Each structure stands twice: as structure tokens, then as C-alpha cells.
Amino acid sequence: MSEKTNHLKSPDLFPVHHHQKTIGSLGFAFIWVGMAVVLAAFAIGGAGVQSLPLGWVIFATIIGSLAIGLFMTIIGDIGIEHGLSFPVYMRAPFGTIGTHIPSIIRGFAASCWFGINTYFGSTAMNGILNILFEFDNWFLCYIIFASVQLLNTALGIKAVERFADLAAPFIILISCWMYLTLSDRAVEEGRHIWSWVENPVTGSAAVTAFIVVIMSNMGFWSTLAADMPSISRFIKAPKYEKNWFKRNKSSLIGNILALTLTQTFMVVIGAVSYIALQNYDPVFALQEAASGIILGILLLMIVLAQWSTNTSANVIPAATIFSNVGGPKFPFWAGVVAAGVIGTLVQPWSLFEIIIPALLICGGILSAIVGILFADYYLIRKRRVNVPDLYNEKGQFRYLQGFNMAGFIAWVFGGTAAYFLANYSFVVGFLIGAISYYFLAKYWWFKKYPQAELLDQDDEKYLGITVGRDWVIDEIEVESSQPFPPIQKNEVQLD
Template sequence: MNNKDSYLKSPDLLPISSEERNIGPKGFAVIWVGMAVVLAAFAIGGSGVQSLPLGWVIVATLIGSVAIGIFMTIIGDIGVEHGLSFPVYMRAPFGTIGTHIPSLVRGITAACWFGLNTYFGATAMNGILNILFGFNNWFICFIVFAALQLINTALGIKAIERFADLAAPTIILISAWMYASLSDQAAEQGREIWSWVESPVTGGAAFTAFMVVVMSNMGFWATLAADMPSLSRFFKAPKNERNWFKRNKSQIVGSIIVMPIVNTFMIIIGAVSYIAVSNFDPVVALQEAASGFILGILLLMIVFAQWSTNTSANVIPAATIFSNVGGPKVPFWAAVLIAGIIGIAVQPWSLFDVIVPALLIIGGILSSIVGILFTDYYLIRKRRVNVNDLYVGNGQYKYMNGFNLAGMIAWIIGGIASYFLSSYSFIVGFLVGAVIYYILGKYWWFKKYKQAEIEDPSDEKYLGITVGRDWEILEEEEVVAVPEDLNPQI
């Protein structure tokens, strides 16, 4: 086995066997409660009620949340069926080297989200220390909070899930209290939360504002729509089950039911916060709504919420990608550190004011990747994958010097199209990326570079858990180990 093959076989990127999959529907639902309570989502609600009544903001949020949940579940079947992570499967539509370019975009985006959520947690931590000891230096809190989360992540997914189990009920309590308190505060100012709108719009402008809320919610979770295989490969699924819905039960419960409910509640709180105090920054809203001991407890809950979200939704996906790019020379703990450095370097405290337009752009860029993954996995390969060759440097996925030009071209065109139609960014990016990749792949690229599973779509050779198979890839002797605690136990 040559060095290039070893480079493709970092131990944390190998397929997950059915015995290692320990997350069921209940476990994923709990994880989603932790992940979906993202205080940055407040900005979408606050921006929405500047133009629309709260009821319409809720409808738009539910539509966007359920839609992106469906996309997550569809793409997540890659992990359920074959036990593959996002950066590994990306070798099929982008090539063994080309995969690094779109993967890095996703990884850097996740690292930026880590920084933004850490900033919220740090300002809350600073508020607690100010109440208790008169200490007031949010930047020191930012560095300390970032370090704590990175250490927690480096210890493995089990440590993260234990923390999520503790944080989830706490997060629900703070959310309910915030809604009740801010609603009362809005009422005291004579603002009825279901009818108040800062600058009402009608006609075409109202429809555009509605779609911006829909697309912002989709863009908010676009990173996980692309990267869901990195989580779903740990989900329990019955062997020899050909019913797609039964195989993906854990995903359906978590991504299509639990996530939209929790995400919508976060959007509501952001909207009510803006109505009550004209600011959707969650820390500012809390400081307006409470004081003393109660404020300290609520700020502590914000710290828990951001910690729970960041580790599972941002740091692990980013670290997995950076480890894939660096190969065995970049162990998991080092990749976690890289994600943390990027999250700090982007100065997240300057990102909050531009979060909604940024979500539309990011969502469009990533949605074209989702479209390409959908086309490659379902329409071209029909869920059959030559998994062994994903780990071979000179195999069928080498294409032209490691690049699949059909994927690269479709991604670029899809991203550009979504940028110029930003109000509908996710849908535009998905459709353009999917259609162009299908045309280029089916009628050009895969005629030139033959794919075994396309030429011979055998169930027994190229399906995974549907036919009871666990893919086994032999590791090199000299590998860099990742934390033993990496596999979930829910």
C-alpha cells in the first residue's frame, strides 16, 4: 500500500460498522435539542418582525426548517447506508484531491459558527463574573470559554453527549422563561407580540421578506444538510432493511420533527426579544429582562446552550474535515485546535450584525454541494458506492489528477447563481448544482472515467447496510490515533 493510500485512511475517517452505531431516535432527538438552541438564530426572528407579523415569521420558519430537515435526512442516508463521513464521500463527486476545496469551505464555515456561538457564551460568562465578582473582560472570557469547548471536543463524542444530556433540559427551561418574561415586557410597552411590526410591508415586498426568512432558516442549517453523513454514520439502522424510511427513522425523528420545533421556538424568542427591547442579541435581551441572581442563572444557561451546540454541530464537523485534508499527520485533537484558531481569528464579535445576508450567501454556496451530493448518490450511483476505492489513491475516484471537473464546475455555477438570486439562495443553488452535475456527469465525465457501481449497479457489491454489509477498510500500521471515546453511546 503506497503513502497516498495511507493518506486517505485516517482512522477517524474509516467506515463505521453497525456494531459501532449507538444513536437511536431518542438519542438524536436529545442531540438536536442541544444543537438547535442556537442563540444566533435570534437574529432571524428579530429581522423577520421588522417587516412581517410574528405569525408569518413562524410559518416561514417552519417551512424552512422542515425543508432543510428533509434535505438533511436525504443526504444523511449516505452515512446510514455506508457508514461514510461527509469528506470521504465527497471524493466521489469531487475527486480524492478536489474534495478538499468544498470541504474546506464547509469546515471554515463551521469554525466561524464556533467562534460566533463562543462569543455569545463568553459575553454571558462575563455577565456572570461581573455580577459575582465585579470582573468585566469579555475577551478573556472568550478565550477561556473557547479553550474549555475545544478540550471537551478533543476528549471525544461521548464526553460531548454527556454534556448535552445535562444541558438539554436546562436549555428548555431558559427558553421558556425568556419567552414569558420578554412577552410581559413587550405588553408593558403596549406592544402586542402577534401584531406588532416595526416597518410593515405588503404585496411583493412582503413575499420577498417571507422568503428571506425561509431561506435564512435553510441557510442557517445548510452546513449540516451537506455534512449530515458525518453524524448519521453513528445512527442505528436495521441490517437488510430495504425500506428507506425505516432505515432512516432516527434521522426523521430528529431532523424533520424535533429540529423544526426547537428551531422555531428560538426564532420566536428572537422576534419577541426584538419587539420587547429592540435588540435580538440574547445577552442584551436577558440583561433587559432580569437582574441579580436570576440574571446570573439565566446567563449560565446561555453558556450551557452554546457549549452544547458548538461541540456537536460545529467543532466536530470542522475537525473531521481538517483531519481529512491533513491526513494522518493531523490527528483529531490537532484538527480541533485548528478549528478553534480559525473561529477566534475571524473576530466573531464583528459578524453578528451581518448574519442574515451572510446566511443567504453561505446557504447558497453549500446548497449547490447538497444538490451535487443528491444527484451523485441517488440519481447517478443509485445509492451504490465502490467504497473500497474511496480509500485508494489510484482508484476510480482519482479521475483527472484527483479532480472531478463535473463536480467542480457544477459547484461553482450553482454558487454563483445562488449569489445573484440570494432571496431564494438555497433552492437556486441546490437545483442549479444538481442539474448541471447530472448533465456533465452522465453525458461527459463518467463516460470518460468509468465508475464500477454505475457500469454494474450490483446490490451485493456496492450497497451497505441494506444488504447487511459493514465496509471494512484495512488500516496502515503507522497511523495517528484519535480519541478512543469517539463513538457515541446513546
């Protein structure tokens, strides 16, 4: 029995144990309050009321938010059940080396969103300082704001949750104030927010516009739906709970209730802002409608919201991915720094109009990964995972030189379809990714590379919190550490 260091075994990526799960239902809901206040949410509302009445925009937003929230919870069970992060579990459908390719794309997208949101927040911070001290240097504000966010994230998930607990009540109160201010401005302009539409459409055009609003809400959060396990692994859940809904109760409250309420309210603010001043950006609109200390308080909400969004939705996923790529010598805090550097180097302030469409296309392509994860985790493995082998360089997830070709082929199929059917990208990408992976993996790839949890479907061996297990991974690889002797290729054929 030989021992050696293993690049798959970074302590920051080991399964989170039950006592390390610190985020409760209210804490996760507050995290969502901050995450959902982003410029893209305002844009969805502003675009929606150009074709549809506000009531229909709200209805479409609720449908889209509920749907993507459910997908998030479904994929997030990987973190709840086994304590695994997104890039670690991706070793199952993509291989121990192959996981890096889709993961890096997601990490790059998250880093870019960090840069965009930090730029948005830094302009608001610059506005506050200009009001108070006549200070005007947005780039210095950007550097300071980025540094504070990265430090907050590097301190760990508990520090992120504490900031969300502090910021969420202020965000809620200021958002209500913002809505009332914009509504009054719309009335002054002679526009009733519930009936005004810039260019009304009817018939099939109205149906298309309605579906676009649904898909816009889903597509924007599709990337987070894929890597939700990186956050959900820290969410509290009861041991020995076999009921899926009870086990994921805290996750459901955040992903379904808090996301839907906050997302819908932000879309409404963007819509009312557009109705009042023909600009969905509430910061611009409120600069027209407010001044002095009132404007400063409203700008403070933008700063707090971008901070809360970035730490949870962007920096944590990106840092986890970069730590996985770098191995044991590249800890989580180094991944945090890498996310900040990449997000800044893309210069979001000069490429703003180009970056957002590119990232939304990227999100559509990545939606196929949500389908692949669903098929691998639920349909094929039935939630049973040979977790020790996810950290074993020579284990069952090594496949062909570290690559699972079924995952890559399914990703190409789903991602390509999502790209060409952009208005329905999430649904198309998910379905084609899931269906193609299911057949390719079950009836081709896993016949070549048998999987222990498929051959011995024992819950006590391969489930996590449901059977009260905390997965323990040794930092030094022990080559004979598999639950039972390694299976030779083609030794056992799957049904």
C-alpha cells in the same frame, strides 16, 4: 501485490461500523435542541416581525425548518448507509484531491461559526461571573470556554452526546422562562405580540418577506445539510432495513421534529424580544428586564446552548474535514485544535458584523454542494458506492489527477446562481448544482472515467447497512483490493 502507506487512509475517517453507532433518537433530538439555540435564529425572528405578524413568521419558519430538515436527512443517509463522513464521500463527486477545496471552505466557515458562538457564550459567561464575583474579563472567559468545548469534542461523539443530554432539559426550561419574561415586558410596553408589526407590508411585498423568512431558515443550516454525514454516521439504524424512512427514523426525528420545534421557538423568542425592546438579542433584552441571580440563570442557558451548538454543528464537521486534508498523521483531535485556532484567529469579537453576512453568503454558495451530493448519491449511483476505492489512491475516484471536473463545473454554476439570487440561494443552488452535475457526470465525465457501481449495479456489492455490511478498510493500501480488476478508461461506455 505491493503495499504502501496511503494519505487517504486516516483511521478517524474509516467507515463507522454498526456497533460504533451510539446516537439514538432521543440523543439526536437533544443534540438538536442545543444546536438550534443560536444568535442567527433570534435574528430571523427579529427581522421577520419588522414586516410580518408573528403568526406568519412562525408559519414561514416551520416551512423552512421542515424543508431543510428533510434535505439533511436525505444527504445524511450517506452516513447512515455507509458510515462515511462528508469529506470522504466528497471524493466521489469532486475527486480524491478535489474534495479538499469545497471541504476546506466548509471547514473554515464552521471554524468561524465556532469563534462567533464562543464569543457570544463567553460574554454570557463573563456576565455570570460578574454577577457572582464582580469578575470582568471576557477574553479570559473566551479562552476558557473555547478550551472546554474543544476538549469535550476531542473526547469523541459519545462525550458530545452526553453533554447534549445534560444541557437540553435546562435549555428547554430556561427558554420557556425567557419567552414568558419577554412576553410580559411586551405587554408592559403596550404591544401585543400576535398583532404588532413594526412596518407592515402587503401584497407582493408581504409574499417576498414571507419567502425571505423561509429561505433565511434554510440558508442558515445549508452548510450542515451538506456535511450531515459527519454526524449521521454515528446515528443508530437497523441492519437489513430496505425502507428508507424506517432506516432513517432516528435521523428524521432529530432533523424534522426536534429541529423544527426548537428553531421555531428560538425564532419566536427573537421576535418577542424585538417586539418588547427593539432588539432581537435576548441577552441584551433580558439585561434590561432582569437582574441578579435571575439574569445569571438566563445567561447560563446562552452558555450551554453555544457549547452544544459548537461541538455538534461546527467543531465535529471542521475537525473531520481538517483530518481528511492532513491524512493519517493528522488525527481527529488535531483537527479539533485547528478548528479552535482558526475560529479565534479571525477575531470574531472585532469582525462580528462582517463575518456573519460573509458566512451566510458562503452558506448559499455551498448549498450547490447539497444538490451535487444528492445527484451523485441518489440519481446516478442509486445509493450504491464502491467504498474501498474512496480510500484507494489509484482507484476510480482519482479521475483526472485527483479531480472530478463535473463536480467543480456544477459547483460554479450552482454557487454563482445562489450568490446572485441570495434571497432564494438554497433552492437555486441546490437545483442548478444537482441538474448540471447529473448531466455533466452521467453523460460526460463517467464516460471518460467509468464507475464500478454503475457498470455492475449489485446491491450486495455496493450497499452498506441495507445488506448488513460494515465496510472494512485496511490501513495499508493493497493495490489489487478493488472488488474486481480495475476498469480501463473508455473500456465500457455508459448508456
